[in-house]
Amino acid sequence: MTLSKGCILCHQGAKMVLFVTGRCHRSCWYCPLSSERKGTDTVYANEHPVDIPSQILEEAENMSALGTGVTGGEPLLCLDRVTEYCRMLKGHFGPEHQIHLYTAKAPTDDELGQMTGLVDEIRLHPPRECWETILESEFIRSAQRAKEMGFDIGIEVPALPGLELLIAALPFLDFLNVNELEWGETNASQMRERGYELADELHNAIDGAKGWAAELCRHGKVHWCSSAFKDSVQLRERLKRVADNTARPFDEITDDGTIVYGVLEPLPELHQASVQFCREKMEPDSFEDCGERIEMAWWLLEKYADEVPGKKYVLERYPNGGMIVEVTPV
Incomplete structure (x- = not known):
């Protein structure tokens, strides 16, 4: 061949x-x-x-x-x-x-x-x-x-x-x-x-x-x-x-090359309070304030799910902002 x-x-x-x-x-x-x-x-x-x-x-x-x-x-x-x-x-x-x-x-x-x-x-x-x-x-x-x-x-x-x-x-x-x-x-x-x-x-x-x-x-x-x-x-x-080149510290890379992370969408009036909660409970490189939502290590989202109000889900997608593969509510 x-x-x-x-x-x-x-x-x-x-x-x-x-x-x-x-x-x-x-x-x-x-x-x-x-x-x-x-x-x-x-x-x-x-x-x-x-x-x-x-x-x-x-x-x-x-x-x-x-x-x-x-x-x-x-x-x-x-x-x-x-x-x-x-x-x-x-x-x-x-x-x-x-x-x-x-x-x-x-x-x-x-x-x-x-x-x-x-x-x-x-x-x-x-x-x-x-x-x-x-x-x-x-x-x-x-x-x-x-x-x-x-x-x-x-x-x-x-x-x-x-x-x-x-x-x-x-x-x-x-x-x-x-x-x-x-x-x-x-x-x-x-x-x-x-x-x-x-x-x-x-x-x-x-x-x-x-x-x-x-x-x-x-x-x-x-x-x-x-x-x-x-x-x-x-x-x-x-x-x-x-x-390998684009994942953030808290993104988990799967065997298929997709990335997995958690997403919190708080009510607008609770956004700053939610960010402050993350700062107090998490390491700086384990979450990111993305404006209308907060992205973080998926296991941290599951750990603190009961303590932060808002829509919460785990996202699997192609890396670097690529196609969404699966959304799992938390």
Whole structure:
């Protein structure tokens, strides 16, 4: 099995995901992109919206990123933005900051030239309708030019029937990644129309997808990336890196990389009294006055729950102000 340099860093959770646009020139039925991002010209660094480029560097610093994966949408529809961000990342972290880019286009010589020295690895996504004639497609010509220009080049596709058609492309590639086909909010109707079902109740993987990839995966350049791996390893390791860098002294970091802390929402007229109570009962680094609420070590909230009036709950969320996972009333 040949793992690309980008995949090696992904396995470590060391790659920032840089979503540069939700616009795309294709309408692949299996696209898992959320309705929140699909078709919008928005930028995200990991799960955080980006308004100014410096926020990208901040998010990369927060997770001690060793590299970045540029994705979309179709990144090449905003190539100026891609080159600006990649130049900024390379300038800040150094040329060793490994950057890979996904594209459903076959980059032209001009596009490849603009990315030279900024993008290290290109992952082509030839749509399913191209697979039967992959050797005659523009993707193979683009792959050959990319290799000549010094890029690591591969194909990355979801697991669909007919994957064995891509075996012919392997001599022109450094690697080929197959992602387990996943059920999503925006492709659910298309999945039902084709009679696809979930493999289990824990993940979004489609039943039968691994079998479709079996013949292709016998080849050494091919890497199978499961839905379970993305959920339970790749994301978890990335969250841990962020949590280690951003957690407050009283935040508890879980094995999944989420953080847990307690929240007290006192009545406005009792807010200052509640803060004073915390100052008298707790160490200074075990709580924080956040304006309308007080955040603290979850076990301290449970310990003093009967002594402080107000709404009280324990919060589990992604680190650095990320998505809320669970709220437990106290």
